[in-house]
Amino acid sequence: MVNIAILGFGTVGSGVAEVIQENAVSITHNAAQEIGVKTIVDIRGFPDSPFAPKIIRDFSVVERDPDIQIVVETIGGKTVAYDYTKRALEAGKSVVTSNKELVASCGHELLEIARRKNVNYLFEASVGGGIPIIRPITQCLTANELDEIYGILNGTTNYILTRMITDAAPFSEILKDAQRLGYAEADPTADVEGYDAARKICILADLCFGKSVDPDRLWVEGISGVTLEDVEYARRLGYKIKLLGRAYRLQDGRIAAYVAPHLISKTSLLSNVDGVMNGIVVHGNALGECMFYGAGAGKRPTASAVVADVIDAVKHLKTRKYLGWEESQPGYVADIHEIPFRWYLRTGSGLETIGRAFGDVRLISYPGEYPGAGPGEYAFATPWMTGRELAEKTAGMEIRSKFRIL
Amino acid sequence: MVNIAILGFGTVGSGVAEVIQENAVSITHNAAQEIGVKTIVDIRGFPDSPFAPKIIRDFSVVERDPDIQIVVETIGGKTVAYDYTKRALEAGKSVVTSNKELVASCGHELLEIARRKNVNYLFEASVGGGIPIIRPITQCLTANELDEIYGILNGTTNYILTRMITDAAPFSEILKDAQRLGYAEADPTADVEGYDAARKICILADLCFGKSVDPDRLWVEGISGVTLEDVEYARRLGYKIKLLGRAYRLQDGRIAAYVAPHLISKTSLLSNVDGVMNGIVVHGNALGECMFYGAGAGKRPTASAVVADVIDAVKHLKTRKYLGWEESQPGYVADIHEIPFRWYLRTGSGLETIGRAFGDVRLISYPGEYPGAGPGEYAFATPWMTGRELAEKTAGMEIRSKFRIL
Numbered sequence: 176m177v178n179i180a181i182l183g184f185g186t187v188g189s190g191v192a193e194v195i196q197e198n199a200v201s202i203t204h205n206a207a208q209e210i211g212v213k214t215i216v217d218i219r220g221f222p223d224s225p226f227a228p229k230i231i232r233d234f235s236v237v238e239r240d241p242d243i244q245i246v247v248e249t250i251g252g253k254t255v256a257y258d259y260t261k262r263a264l265e266a267g268k269s270v271v272t273s274n275k276e277l278v279a280s281c282g283h284e285l286l287e288i289a290r291r292k293n294v295n296y297l298f299e300a301s302v303g304g305g306i307p308i309i310r311p312i313t314q315c316l317t318a319n320e321l322d323e324i325y326g327i328l329n330g331t332t333n334y335i336l337t338r339m340i341t342d343a344a345p346f347s348e349i350l351k352d353a354q355r356l357g358y359a360e361a362d363p364t365a366d367v368e369g370y371d372a373a374r375k376i377c378i379l380a381d382l383c384f385g386k387s388v389d390p391d392r393l394w395v396e397g398i399s400g401v402t403l404e405d406v407e408y409a410r411r412l413g414y415k416i417k418l419l420g421r422a423y424r425l426q427d428g429r430i431a432a433y434v435a436p437h438l439i440s441k442t443s444l445l446s447n448v449d450g451v452m453n454g455i456v457v458h459g460n461a462l463g464e465c466m467f468y469g470a471g472a473g474k475r476p477t478a479s480a481v482v483a484d485v486i487d488a489v490k491h492l493k494t495r496k497y498l499g500w501e502e503s504q505p506g507y508v509a510d511i512h513e514i515p516f517r518w519y520l521r522t523g524s525g526l527e528t529i530g531r532a533f534g535d536v537r538l539i540s541y542p543g544e545y546p547g548a549g550p551g552e553y554a555f556a557t558p559w560m561t562g563r564e565l566a567e568k569t570a571g572m573e574i575r576s577k578f579r580i581l
Numbered sequence: 582m583v584n585i586a587i588l589g590f591g592t593v594g595s596g597v598a599e600v601i602q603e604n605a606v607s608i609t610h611n612a613a614q615e616i617g618v619k620t621i622v623d624i625r626g627f628p629d630s631p632f633a634p635k636i637i638r639d640f641s642v643v644e645r646d647p648d649i650q651i652v653v654e655t656i657g658g659k660t661v662a663y664d665y666t667k668r669a670l671e672a673g674k675s676v677v678t679s680n681k682e683l684v685a686s687c688g689h690e691l692l693e694i695a696r697r698k699n700v701n702y703l704f705e706a707s708v709g710g711g712i713p714i715i716r717p718i719t720q721c722l723t724a725n726e727l728d729e730i731y732g733i734l735n736g737t738t739n740y741i742l743t744r745m746i747t748d749a750a751p752f753s754e755i756l757k758d759a760q761r762l763g764y765a766e767a768d769p770t771a772d773v774e775g776y777d778a779a780r781k782i783c784i785l786a787d788l789c790f791g792k793s794v795d796p797d798r799l800w801v802e803g804i805s806g807v808t809l810e811d812v813e814y815a816r817r818l819g820y821k822i823k824l825l826g827r828a829y830r831l832q833d834g835r836i837a838a839y840v841a842p843h844l845i846s847k848t849s850l851l852s853n854v855d856g857v858m859n860g861i862v863v864h865g866n867a868l869g870e871c872m873f874y875g876a877g878a879g880k881r882p883t884a885s886a887v888v889a890d891v892i893d894a895v896k897h898l899k900t901r902k903y904l905g906w907e908e909s910q911p912g913y914v915a916d917i918h919e920i921p922f923r924w925y926l927r928t929g930s931g932l933e934t935i936g937r938a939f940g941d942v943r944l945i946s947y948p949g950e951y952p953g954a955g956p957g958e959y960a961f962a963t964p965w966m967t968g969r970e971l972a973e974k975t976a977g978m979e980i981r982s983k984f985r986i987l
């Protein structure tokens with residue numbers, strides 16, 4: 176019997192307790208021993224929960240309890256979660272978490288403490304919810320030099336963009352719907368502005384390329400600038416608009432890493448990852464391309480990943496999983512403005528201006544069919560150029576939207 | 582430094598040697614020590630290979646070499662491969678393989694020997710080529726009761742079916758093309774008749790549901806009966822035809838397991854897995870659905886999976902991976918004819934006969950557009966019924982094609 180503690184009894188934390196109880200038989204089989212939730216730490220009371228007798232407020236009880244070998248941190252954020260995680264590791268307990276913010280910002284430091292204390296810090300649930308992605312990267316693709324990783328990493332924005340396409344309703348309206356349905360939070364900033372995806376692509380880049388990428392210094396564009404006109408122009412060009420987190424190796428050893436809406440071809444598998452689902456594509460030099468798809472969030476899918484990590488921690492109570500990355504030097508992530516892309520532009524400038532700047536491009540126009548898409552508005556795809564070059568070329572033009580094409 | 586031997590220097594075996602050499606730096610980093618190919622066993626000579634000096638004919642040299650801790654078996658088949666695998670395990674060496682036939686037929690026995698000798702028998706490459714699937718099931722989805730697994734498990738047949746759709750050319754013609762391109766073997770029976778997919782779904786079912794499923798007793802239908810008319814009728818019904826291996830739990834504790842062509846909805850992600858690619862869907866009670874996509878065969882993708890297993894074996898030289906399943910009792914796999922499905926039927930029988938048997942169904946007809954699809958031919962989807970019920974209902978009807986609908 177291995178005893179665990181759960182810190183934070185919110186959506187994910189309570190899901191973890193429920194899944195451990197519900198699937199006890201198969202979990203015991205898979206871990207080769209029983210796993211029991213001994214203590215739950217939360218400042219709130221949950222008098223109606225069947226787990227109420229286990230809920231305490233004081234983390235130091237867990238910290239001092241030699242019976243608790245594994246701690247699940249599902250508090251979120253970087254303050255209390257950081258303090259408790261550090262203390263749990265220092266107390267010689269393995270820690271399992273779904274906290275992408277903490278892993279993205281402090282993963283290097285916390286993994287270093289885990290290494291020193293000969294325990295594990297595991298975070299499969301921090302990216303892609305229930306989708307296995309951390310372990311496949313660190314254990315299944317180890318024969319490869321990984322070149323690139325990108326994907327739809329945020330379910331809220333993917334839900335909004337999908338509904339904008341299927342319902343032809345504007346961003347603000349769908350956002351309200353998503354909030355009503357529980358797919359978006361009351362303050363949707365972290366999702367909508369891309370910060371959540373940024374944390375996740377940083378963790379993936381850390382693992383794939385071996386050096387830490389700071390989420391606070393990442394180039395991040397959200398989806399609030401995506402209009403219905405963009406959705407329709409993209410469709411006519413053969414694309415869908417999706418918010419991607421993306422990181423890839425450059426030839427000089429640096430990496431490109433950023434979050435931004437992209438036009439992706441309708442023939443690609445990723446373009447069919449719709450609604451709240453996530454999809455992550457990895458490219459390696461032996462493997463070629465593979466994709467992982469599933470529910471990127473939600474109580475039970477996320478709990479599925481957390482509990483799998485708990486089982487893995489149980490199997491590795493006396494050994495360490497190889498997991499970690501180095502600190503990076505300034506300049507490791509290349510300036511986004513120096514990286515070439517193909518661009519989608521929507522402009523109110525005239526044909527002559529467009530032709531002067533870009534030569535022969537395939538223009539898409541549908542004046543009048545949507546409000547705002549008045550006569551004289553055009554959309555088109557540019558040849559490859561850096562953001563800096565694009566800015567020079569479009570100086571003086573009226574640019575209404577500007578997105579990268581994958 | 583860990584020394585390995587490779588048994589069988591064909592496509593996969595030589596790929597393994599090449600990937601280990603090419604990605605030596607990252608592999609050494611990931612395994613936390615160097616991995617070297619010490620010996621290669623093959624009855625053929627390869628005088629022009631850079632690995633020629635390592636190639637010997639006598640396996641017993643490897644068997645007796647205490648320096649060789651891990652053996653890669655890429656011979657294939659169940660005769661020599663079985664003998665060498667057993668002897669290597671008995672000699673206390675871990676074995677890594679891509680040999681789906683051997684794992685599907687003798688996995689239980691070989692894993693049992695590995696357990697007894699405290700070594701590992703790993704076979705990530707046996708299903709889905711380079712796609713991580715064995716390890717995700719056994720390590721990432723361990724918190725779930727798994728309900729179902731199915732997928733496109735054979736690249737050759739998927740290539741043929743995809744080209745039948747895109748080129749509207751008949752099976753036999755595309756098969757010749759596939760042979761010319763190296764996507765199909767000179768004797769294509771194992772692929773085309775579904776035996777390859779059968780071995781793979783047996784391995785997946787073994788792992789997901791914990792009891793062995795015998796590939797020789799599985800219900801297996803190949804794709805040689807899929808006609809261009811079926812492809813076109815399916816399209817008009819909103820489906821694509823794909824060869825699926827499929828296994829799922831029944832309520833009474835038994836499982837359903839089989840290989841057969843299916844009509845799958847064009848809106849499903851799996852229907853967009855085209856060409857030689859594979860896609861595998863897993864459903865668990867906590868996770869919901871997730872999908873794994875990638876190259877299901879090929880020298881380098883398969884080598885990617887084999888070498889990842891070698892790295893894992895290196896990390897677990899002194900510990901064992903939890904991998905295994907029990908023997909099953911007769912009757913564990915339910916009689917396919919007793920399991921209900923929705924069916925696609927193509928029939929030359931008249932409307933009255935169809936109506937009498939099936940009542941109101943949505944009939945699709947396009948007489949004359951394709952040769953053979955003469956007047957009076959119809960296709961439609963039936964309600965749910967078992968194969969036995971279907972046979973009774975269609976007694977006396979002229980059934981030209983009959984496939985399950987997912």
